[in-house]
Amino acid sequence: MTSTTVQRHRAPVVDAAAHRPGLGAALSWESRKLRSQLRTKALLVGAVLAPLAVVVIVHSQPRPPKDTLFGRFATDNGFAMALLVLGFASQWVLPLLTAVVAGDIFASEDQHGTWKTVLTRSTSRSTLFWAKTAVAVAFALVTLALLAASTIAASWLVVGHQPLTGLSGQVVPAHTALALVAGAWASMALPIIGFTCLALLFSVWSRNAAVGIAAPVVLGLVMQLVGALGGIETLRPFLLSTPFEAWHGLLAAPRFTGPLLDSLVTSAGWSVVCLTAAYLILRRRDITGG
Amino acid sequence: MQTPPHTALAVEAVDVTKRYGDLVAVDHLSLSVAPGEVYGILGPNGAGKTTFLRMLFGLIRPDSGTVRVFGRTWADSGVGVLDGVAGFIESPRFYPYLTGRQNLEGLALLDGGDRGSRSRRIEGVLDVVDLAGREGDKVAGYSYGMRQRLGVAASLLRDPRLLVLDEPANGLDPGGIRDMRALVTRLADSGLTVLLSSHHMDEVEEICDNVTIMARGQVAFHGSIGDLRAMAPDPGHLLSTSDDALAVALAREQHPDIAVETDPEGGLVAIGSRERLSAYVADLVRADLELRQFTPTQTPLEALFFMLTDTRTDTRTGTRSAKGAGR
Numbered sequence: 001m002t003s004t005t006v007q008r009h010r011a012p013v014v015d016a017a018a019h020r021p022g023l024g025a026a027l028s029w030e031s032r033k034l035r036s037q038l039r040t041k042a043l044l045v046g047a048v049l050a051p052l053a054v055v056v057i058v059h060s061q062p063r064p065p066k067d068t069l070f071g072r073f074a075t076d077n078g079f080a081m082a083l084l085v086l087g088f089a090s091q092w093v094l095p096l097l098t099a100v101v102a103g104d105i106f107a108s109e110d111q112h113g114t115w116k117t118v119l120t121r122s123t124s125r126s127t128l129f130w131a132k133t134a135v136a137v138a139f140a141l142v143t144l145a146l147l148a149a150s151t152i153a154a155s156w157l158v159v160g161h162q163p164l165t166g167l168s169g170q171v172v173p174a175h176t177a178l179a180l181v182a183g184a185w186a187s188m189a190l191p192i193i194g195f196t197c198l199a200l201l202f203s204v205w206s207r208n209a210a211v212g213i214a215a216p217v218v219l220g221l222v223m224q225l226v227g228a229l230g231g232i233e234t235l236r237p238f239l240l241s242t243p244f245e246a247w248h249g250l251l252a253a254p255r256f257t258g259p260l261l262d263s264l265v266t267s268a269g270w271s272v273v274c275l276t277a278a279y280l281i282l283r284r285r286d287i288t289g290g
Numbered sequence: 291m292q293t294p295p296h297t298a299l300a301v302e303a304v305d306v307t308k309r310y311g312d313l314v315a316v317d318h319l320s321l322s323v324a325p326g327e328v329y330g331i332l333g334p335n336g337a338g339k340t341t342f343l344r345m346l347f348g349l350i351r352p353d354s355g356t357v358r359v360f361g362r363t364w365a366d367s368g369v370g371v372l373d374g375v376a377g378f379i380e381s382p383r384f385y386p387y388l389t390g391r392q393n394l395e396g397l398a399l400l401d402g403g404d405r406g407s408r409s410r411r412i413e414g415v416l417d418v419v420d421l422a423g424r425e426g427d428k429v430a431g432y433s434y435g436m437r438q439r440l441g442v443a444a445s446l447l448r449d450p451r452l453l454v455l456d457e458p459a460n461g462l463d464p465g466g467i468r469d470m471r472a473l474v475t476r477l478a479d480s481g482l483t484v485l486l487s488s489h490h491m492d493e494v495e496e497i498c499d500n501v502t503i504m505a506r507g508q509v510a511f512h513g514s515i516g517d518l519r520a521m522a523p524d525p526g527h528l529l530s531t532s533d534d535a536l537a538v539a540l541a542r543e544q545h546p547d548i549a550v551e552t553d554p555e556g557g558l559v560a561i562g563s564r565e566r567l568s569a570y571v572a573d574l575v576r577a578d579l580e581l582r583q584f585t586p587t588q589t590p591l592e593a594l595f596f597m598l599t600d601t602r603t604d605t606r607t608g609t610r611s612a613k614g615a616g617r
Contacts, residue, residue, distance in 0.1 A: 020370070021402040029396045036388055113383035120347045120377065121400040121448070124369040287349035 020122045026131035034101065034135055043100060047143050051151035054088075055081055055158050069167075069248075078155035079164040079177040083251070085151045086185055090244035094188060095195045095220040096213075097147070098140035102199035103212025105132045106282070110207040115287045129282050133200060133275065140196045141189060148185035152178070168253040184247035187260055190267035191243035195220060197274035198240065204278040207289075237262055240270050298361030300325045300452045300483040301346065306355030308341055308507075315341040317507035318355070323485055323500075325451070328478040330498035331487045334599050338507040339487040343379055343456050346485075347372065359452065377454030377485070381461065382441025386430035390421060390440050393429055397444050415443040419473070435466040442473060453477060456487045471496060491595045505599035522590030523597070524548075527567060530557035532580035540577060545570045557583060 034040050058065070058074055058081065065071035069087045073080035109115045118128060156178075164177035172180065195216050203212035223241035226232065236242055243263030249256040301323040308316040316338040323329040331339045344350045345357050348364045348371060356363055362371045384393040391412065398408040416422045419439040424432075432440065438458060445453060458474060459467040474497055478484045488494050494501055495515055503511040503518075511518065529550070531537045537558060541550035548562030548570055560567060574581060588596075 020373070021400060025399045025402065029399050032392075032396065033385060033388070036392070038387075112385060114385060116344075116347070116349055116379050117383050117397070117444070118400060119349060120372065120375075120379070121397055122369060122372060122402055123400040286351070287344070 023127055023131060023134075026123055026127045027134060030105075030128075030131045030135040031138075034105075034139060039100065040139070043097060043143060044146060047097065047146040048150045051085060051147060052154040052158075054085055055151070055154040058084070059158050073165055075159065076162070077164055078152075078157075078159035078161050079172075079174075079181050081155035081159045082152045082181045083184060085155070086148075086181075086188070086247075089147065089151075090188060090191075091224065092217055092221055094144065094147075094192055094244075095199075096217050097143050098136070098192055098196045099199040099213045099216045101139045102136040102196045103203045103214075103216060104209040105136050106200065106203040106278075107207050107209040107212045110289055111209060113289055115289070119287060125283055126279075129279055133197075136200060137193055137196050140192050144185070144188055144192055148182070148188075152181060152185070164251075166253055167248060167251045170253040172251070180250050183250055187247045187250075187263065188244065190246075190263045191240055194240045194243070194267040194270040194274075197271040197278075201274040201278040201281075204281050237266060238269075240266065243267050298325075299323060299358070300327065300360060301329075301485060302356075302358040302361075303342065303346075304356045304358075306342065306345060306352045306357055308338075308345060308350065308352050314507050316345070316352070319504070319507070319509060320355075321502045321509070321512065323452075323483060325483050326481060327500060328484045328498045329486065330494035330501040331485065331504060332489065332491065332494050332501055332595065333504035333510075334489055336506075337489075337504040337599065339489075339504055340380060340456055341507075342504075343377075343454055343485075343487055346454065347375075347377075347379065349379070374448075374451040375454065376445035376448035376450035376452070377456070378441040378445060378458075379454075379456045381434070381457075382437055382444065384429045384437065384440060384444075387428065389426050389428050390432065390436075391416070391425040393440065394425070394444060394447060398447050401448050411447050411449075415446040418446060419443045420469075434461050435463065438462060438466070438470065442470075446477075450482065452483045452485065454485045454487075457489070458486070459488070459490070459493060467493075491591045492589070495591055503595065503598050510598040518591060518594065522594045524562050525564065525567075525590050526559055526561045526587040526593065528553070528557055528583055528585050528587055529560045530581075530583035531574060532582065534558050536577070537574055537579060540573060540579075541570060544573060559587070 061075065064073070064075040065084070068084060070080040070083040074084040075081075109118070119125065161174050161178070163174055164172040164180075166172050198219065199212055199216040202215045203209070206212055206215070220241055223239040227236050227239050227241050243259075243266050246259035246263035249259050299322045301321070303319055303321050306316055306319045307314065319338070319342060321331075331342065333339050341350070345352050346359060348369070351364075359371050359375055360373075364371050384390075385396075388396070394412045394415070395408065398412060401408075403411075412425075413422075416425050419442050421436065421439055421443060424436065429437065429440070438461070442455075442458070445455075455474065459470045462470060471493065474484065474486065478497065484497075486494065486498060495518075498515060500514050501511070501518060502509055511521075529537065534552065534557065538550050538552065541548060541560070545562075545566060548560060548566050550558055550560045550570075553559050560570065562570070571581065571584060
């Protein structure tokens with residue numbers, strides 16, 4: 001080490017308190033870390049390119065996938081193609097995309113042993129918790145937006161933008177269909193936030209990125225399976241997989257939006273419960289690793 | 291937040307206890323570190339040193355007792371306790387996918403201050419720890435010693451009044467240990483309060499004014515290095531001659547104030563003051579015995595450390611194994 005003179009350090013306590021950073025600094029740091037990771041860039045690029053590939057592949061099939069919602073018209077109608085991709089994505093792709101970041105964002109601090117590095121600065125656990133949560137939710141929404149925009153654009157360009165045949169057999173003009181398809185994709189934001197919060201909880205609780213990423217996806221598939229069973233009508237509204245179907249009412253005639261309100265309540269409930277549990281776990285845990 | 295009095299102790303632990311199930315990691319520990327002091331916490335692995343430092347930094351909560359830093363507690367001031375405090379626990383950890391500079395920039399961001407001052411501070415600390423020129427490399431490619439130095443740099447970024455270093459020389463090669471000790475000495479000379487945890491007696495002896503020796507979570511000794519030296523036992527030496535039996539007999543007849551015993555692994559072990567051992571060796575030579583080996587086993591302070599921490603000590607080699615459970 002150099003023989004550079006070490007200055008006498010005398011940081012006034014009052015000044016230190018006055019300059020203590022807030023949530024903004026933590027948000028900036030978490031955002032910068034996320035942007036530096038190759039995985040993040042790969043996911044965002046994938047969210048743009050993968051829909052194009054899917055649309056091209058499905059469109060090139062000699063027979064449309066008739067056994068899926070809007071599959072019958074997918075090879076002839078761009079809006080139907082966008083909704084077909086939406087139905088497929090909501091099964092496990094969207095939970096996985098958000099869990100890759102949210103399920104790792106707390107656990108990676110355990111993996112790298114860096115909790116002690118950041119918690120010995122002037123930032124509290126609460127601040128870091130909310131910064132990580134906000135960044136994970138923002139990433140989920142950005143990914144959803146890219147996926148939606150790419151899917152709709154690819155479907156429009158590759159398949160076309162003819163009037164859409166709705167779920168009740170009604171013909172929806174192209175400009176209305178575009179708005180409804182965009183709205184259907186936008187309705188995914190609610191359950192996606194719910195799954196993000198679920199992944200955050202697993203990330204905090206397990207301290208293991210693999211669990212944080214895989215558990216929400218598996219749980220989502222289990223909920224879809226349970227939701228498909230008969231005789232559980234009272235349970236179905238509480239499942240986090242149910243809001244993924246809330247957009248169906250937009251494509252029916254007459255149009256109904258009740259499921260979207262139910263989706264809001266269900267997703268918000270899951271989000272609040274998961275975030276509360278994660279917050280309490282992080283606040284109370286002993287940082288002993290690393 | 292209360293503004294602490296400037297006369298407050300840098301660190302004051304009162305009756306602090308931390309348990310993990312049946313294991314008492316820290317058992318009613320009390321100590322105080324005055325501002326400007328260079329204070330050592332010494333103990334074998336598992337003595338509870340790191341657990342105490344984790345409580346100081348708020349990473350874990352004590353089950354009972356209070357830890358005050360410049361008069362503030364976590365209950366009163368939250369993260370404000372750490373204003374003017376910096377350091378690292380065990381080996382410093384960083385984000386491997388970021389460069390050294392990016393890591394420091396992020397940590398400086400969490401410390402507050404404007405961008406310009408952060409940048410200037412980073413340049414300064416990189417120079418102090420001799421990482422200038424390597425700051426653009428990803429931390430994943432750093433050697434252990436470079437990470438230790440980056441840890442010191444990250445600590446200095448906070449302009450601390452109290453620097454807490456947990457085993458700063460751990461895992462370093464001899465050159466790295468020398469450099470790290472020189473750096474800590476320079477920092478201490480600059481007026482910083484330094485709280486240094488170590489399991490190396492020589493490290494603490496070289497740097498610290500006062501010391502607390504811990505064993506199995508409890509205080510085994512508390513006082514100045516001078517007090518510690520006064521308590522130190524006579525040094526032991528490995529001894530080998532052309533006729534060890536005669537050497538033992540000579541010691542018993544002419545030097546009853548030193549102990550010379552047969553070592554089960556060969557040769558002899560002689561324990562006594564330096565002056566008396568010198569006289570004994572001179573007599574061995576006069577008796578025409580060929581002196582084949584005469585080497586110290588451990589320093590007096592090391593011997594005292596092992597005695598205080600209640601570890602089994604092999605008097606021949608100085609190696610030991612702790613009786614306490616590892617923590």
